[in-house]
Amino acid sequence: MPTIRDVSKLAGVSVATVSRVLNRSGYVHEETERKVLKAIKELNYTPNFVARSLTNKKTGTIGLMVPDITNPFFPELARAVEDVMQQYGYTTILGNSDENPQKEKQYIQLLKQKYIDGVILASTALTAEEVHTFKVPVVVLDRVVLSDNIPMVTSKNREGAREATRFLLEQGCRKIAHLRGPVQLRIADERCHGYLDVVEKLEWFHPGLIVASNYDMRQAMQATLELLKKHPDIDGIFAGNDIIAIGAMRAVQMLGISIPEEMAIIGYDGITMGEIVYPELTTMAQPIYEMGALAARMLIKMIEKQPLDTLYYELDVQLIERGTTRKG
Amino acid sequence: MPTIRDVSKLAGVSVATVSRVLNRSGYVHEETERKVLKAIKELNYTPNFVARSLTNKKTGTIGLMVPDITNPFFPELARAVEDVMQQYGYTTILGNSDENPQKEKQYIQLLKQKYIDGVILASTALTAEEVHTFKVPVVVLDRVVLSDNIPMVTSKNREGAREATRFLLEQGCRKIAHLRGPVQLRIADERCHGYLDVVEKLEWFHPGLIVASNYDMRQAMQATLELLKKHPDIDGIFAGNDIIAIGAMRAVQMLGISIPEEMAIIGYDGITMGEIVYPELTTMAQPIYEMGALAARMLIKMIEKQPLDTLYYELDVQLIERGTTRKG
DNA sequence: ATAGTGTGTGTAACCGATTACATAAAATAG
């Protein structure tokens, strides 16, 4: 691999001049530039990013932390992030945290040693203070961290949850349960609040209609079976996400209850899997790709010290009516 | 961020000694080591990987190239690779190639400039020569490159395809079609060959029973509709992968043909989505996680210049009988 | 004619590590 010194020798100039040509910085005579470019081409020279990073303190690499890329929500997000990053010449390091704060912190520590330029956290059990100690640009994605100055991209979780619940009511549901996501998760709380906003005051409501589950199909299935044993008169389920919704569908179908005639189900997220099940899953779709792309663009701005016009983005969600709820 | 010089000053030794302590290389007096370790702790020093990489020519970073992380086969593979890499202290850069050789080459060029230690290609339209020009350790995963010395991990595609086809015959299928994967893909060819091995000599066989489709559900659906219009007497479908199989299921169900009574379907890969559809998809499962993990371990060995005991791994596949084929 | 500005280029320090080489003290051998 040729170095900048090889180029400078061949072109008969100093390394500084070559560097100037490379970075279009400072003055370079047109003819000199031609000579340098010729030498570069001749040697098939490409600058060494590592050496560059050492002075720059920039590596053109960012970290993307997800709980588990295997969870169908995250591939699309990752794809969006990677697409944007690639477009801007950045490279994306993927990390699975399993929601383990310890693992997450270690990972970010490692990335910092590698001079990562920034991090997108689509997974966090971390507190705001912990995030601040990273001293690296961070954007939090699809999570909420209790803090006033960590940039964030989410969707209108509470509002979406309200809409979803209201939709079930409009469908004629008389008793709607909520299979919420894990208790430690803020967005699961938000969605739960949205549900409560709508049903709390209704005479049939009862806190026992809210059950927590992990974002895992089998567990959601189990939770649904138990829920329906206790409350057989439930005729609508708002699930905290699509995975849970699919688990619920399974349980409901196992019990011989027909969807959507006897039981309406609505999910949240809008992952592709919802189109694979039968009946197809009605869901409150988040603009997943858009969220990832937006977070990526924000991070790049932060890295390049451009001002952010908005610190928090709450994107709109959209109801997608499919087979697990009745028409109009 | 403190540097090695800060540490050396505080400990009252030279940077060389600190480096020796850090790397456990050369001689260091026990007491000196204690002083150094104390200084390191006191300053909360962590070595700068970029600087290290500049001399080492090792970054502890590898590239993982997939066609599209959004395709449900790849997250599990990526997870396996990342798990192993993390375990060994490596970091994984994710790249989506969209099967575009141009994009792929550019990406790898970029990664080389960043002193990547190795690459796992789970996506390649590249030729062996092109791969060789990378001059970086490469392991090819779930792909076949025409060459004798590029390490590779796949499953027994041809054999698995034979088994899958035979299984449909045993189920009593009288006319089995094959919805194969894209024509430029070697593994799709392999699976097609396996199918042919079994059915070629049978009186009902006809080349028109083989139809190519992309690994895309909608397209597979379309292809299936057309196929069944031409050959309404097909009663078994061997799909080139699970996505295609699911697309086929959709088409078949749309036509009001019952699965598995009137039509048996078997997929290939064993992705989680197969358990989500109804009926659940019978499939020839590849040990996806194991393949990813194995490829990762191979790459690490190559990077660390340990000898590989085997250059090519062809892992066993396993028939998973579920609802899209009849019992026994 | 002199000062001041803009253009063009080179020298060498620097980023933060690793390591070849030199040197010296301590331990062991003969």
Next chain:
DNA sequence: CTATTTTATGTAATCGGTTACACACACTAT
């Protein structure tokens, strides 16, 4: 007791870039 080996440490070059600073020359302004 000297010769050799082992242990212990430091100095400075190196990896491959960037960039502050110095210097020289060509213009323009006074």
